[in-house]
Amino acid sequence: MSAPRPGAATPPATGPAPSLSRLTRHADAGRVLLEGVTKRYAARGAAGVDAVAGVDLEVAAGEFVAVVGASGCGKSTLLRILAGFEPATRGRVEVGGRPVTRPGPDRGVVFQDYGLFPWLTVAENVRFGLRQRRLPRGQRHRIAEEFIEVVGLTRFADRFPGELSGGMQQRVAIARVLANDPAVLLMDEPFGALDALTRTTMQHELRRLHRETGTTVLLVTHSIEEAVYLADRVVVMSGGAAHGVPGGIAEIVPVTLGEHRDVNAADFNELERRLSELVHAGHRPE
Amino acid sequence: MAGETEAAPWVERGLRAALGTGVLGLIVLLWDLGVRGQWVLVFDIKMGYLPPPLDVARLTWDFAFGGVYDDAFSGTLWEHLWASTRRVLGGFALATALGVPLGVLMGRFRWVHAALDPAVNLFRPVPATAWVPLVLLIIGFGGQATIFLITLSAFFPILLNTVAAVREVPPRLVEAARMLGTRPAGVLLGVVVPAATSGIVSGLRIGLGLAWVILVLGEANGIDTGLGSMITLAREQVRTDRVVVGMIVIGMAGFLSDRALVHGLRLLFGRRPLVREA
Numbered sequence: 001m002s003a004p005r006p007g008a009a010t011p012p013a014t015g016p017a018p019s020l021s022r023l024t025r026h027a028d029a030g031r032v033l034l035e036g037v038t039k040r041y042a043a044r045g046a047a048g049v050d051a052v053a054g055v056d057l058e059v060a061a062g063e064f065v066a067v068v069g070a071s072g073c074g075k076s077t078l079l080r081i082l083a084g085f086e087p088a089t090r091g092r093v094e095v096g097g098r099p100v101t102r103p104g105p106d107r108g109v110v111f112q113d114y115g116l117f118p119w120l121t122v123a124e125n126v127r128f129g130l131r132q133r134r135l136p137r138g139q140r141h142r143i144a145e146e147f148i149e150v151v152g153l154t155r156f157a158d159r160f161p162g163e164l165s166g167g168m169q170q171r172v173a174i175a176r177v178l179a180n181d182p183a184v185l186l187m188d189e190p191f192g193a194l195d196a197l198t199r200t201t202m203q204h205e206l207r208r209l210h211r212e213t214g215t216t217v218l219l220v221t222h223s224i225e226e227a228v229y230l231a232d233r234v235v236v237m238s239g240g241a242a243h244g245v246p247g248g249i250a251e252i253v254p255v256t257l258g259e260h261r262d263v264n265a266a267d268f269n270e271l272e273r274r275l276s277e278l279v280h281a282g283h284r285p286e
Numbered sequence: 287m288a289g290e291t292e293a294a295p296w297v298e299r300g301l302r303a304a305l306g307t308g309v310l311g312l313i314v315l316l317w318d319l320g321v322r323g324q325w326v327l328v329f330d331i332k333m334g335y336l337p338p339p340l341d342v343a344r345l346t347w348d349f350a351f352g353g354v355y356d357d358a359f360s361g362t363l364w365e366h367l368w369a370s371t372r373r374v375l376g377g378f379a380l381a382t383a384l385g386v387p388l389g390v391l392m393g394r395f396r397w398v399h400a401a402l403d404p405a406v407n408l409f410r411p412v413p414a415t416a417w418v419p420l421v422l423l424i425i426g427f428g429g430q431a432t433i434f435l436i437t438l439s440a441f442f443p444i445l446l447n448t449v450a451a452v453r454e455v456p457p458r459l460v461e462a463a464r465m466l467g468t469r470p471a472g473v474l475l476g477v478v479v480p481a482a483t484s485g486i487v488s489g490l491r492i493g494l495g496l497a498w499v500i501l502v503l504g505e506a507n508g509i510d511t512g513l514g515s516m517i518t519l520a521r522e523q524v525r526t527d528r529v530v531v532g533m534i535v536i537g538m539a540g541f542l543s544d545r546a547l548v549h550g551l552r553l554l555f556g557r558r559p560l561v562r563e564a
Contacts, residue, residue: 085465111458116462128463
């Protein structure tokens, strides 16, 4: 593992700079476009069930969009389609102007259950993607160190995921994708398995990271408060197979609360209540 | 791993060891009493036909180091053990080299599985004993035939455990690797194989254990060095004591080879959590 690689001697000028600012990237790399996206799952002996149908959504580069909606409305399906884990049955799916055909390092995914490699240390997990992209050894180590520090786990770099708390594991998962310099961050209920206190801390950190990196974020969440606290826009989805209608976007609500958001402020609660009503309205069968 | 009791770890370890040796001692004691008392047990086991434990201990010593009887048998243990170990390791290594890669491919790709599964399931139930006559005819007497039988027998548990372990790899880990930009070969070697290591190691241990079982069968024909051939010869000469000595040596060799495999892997993996502790 520690054997010197041929690539180690080359100057680290070719790869992306190990910096949080993404000035080198194409300005539109983080743009997300969904047009008429439908996902049909084959059902036994039936014509199939549309999990989502006719979804149109455009997300600007650097924007933070939260997706809320009752269980089964297809919000995770949309995320998985964007990640390239599942193909859309119909419609256009583009990231950075290029159609999505398979998973790729331009779209980092953060899962609710972390998805860390248990046999690799924190540092090795963070270096995993850099290794796959054949970055020189020195650069891999430098970038990984930097992002481990960004999520505050420098002291735990040589631990294994099984030795860390849930919150710490999710930080590793976030550092792992950020180190890979993604244009878009796709997060599927990333804090859903964490306790309330850790959850709040992680939300603060995600907000800071988004500001520092300028990465586009799509966050699927159950928590309307989380959506209002973090997002520039909140997408409310409704329907779903359980309601007999395909899932789809019911409304897109911009969050105009400015940079500093107070979860106890009146306007914050007002927006939260409105979104909550929208989610519940979409939850009832039409 | 943490014990269930509150006792200090060394106390618990001591108690476990004492229990284990206690039961072994009890078996030897019953054996001795049975031989002296000419017990006849279920299945018409005539304990009186067995050599007493002390004689067996003396003979085992002589087998290993000589100096007691000093006949053709004395001091030949190492020669037999070495010949047998070479065959076991050869067959086991071949079975591993075939079973693990094939199992990974079968577990991961359903077309490979569809292609090979019927053949595997057709050959698997044929016991090694049934292979012996055919092997003697198409390979002939000798070490080659033994290694072939060992390879054949160890191959199936290694293959099937690998297939099962690979199929149980959490899809999430594969997704994580792919979204980080991992190519298919990288997913297979960098994620699927490590994630399946625990199950693969179980298969290897079963395979190695079986290798010693099949050894006796393979060495029963036309071989003059090896623990199996030594037991076969002793039976032909009605030397019950030597048969028992051979059994004990094979048991020890099987036990030690399993320990060696487990400790070797532990050394290889270090503190990396690749294998769940038993």
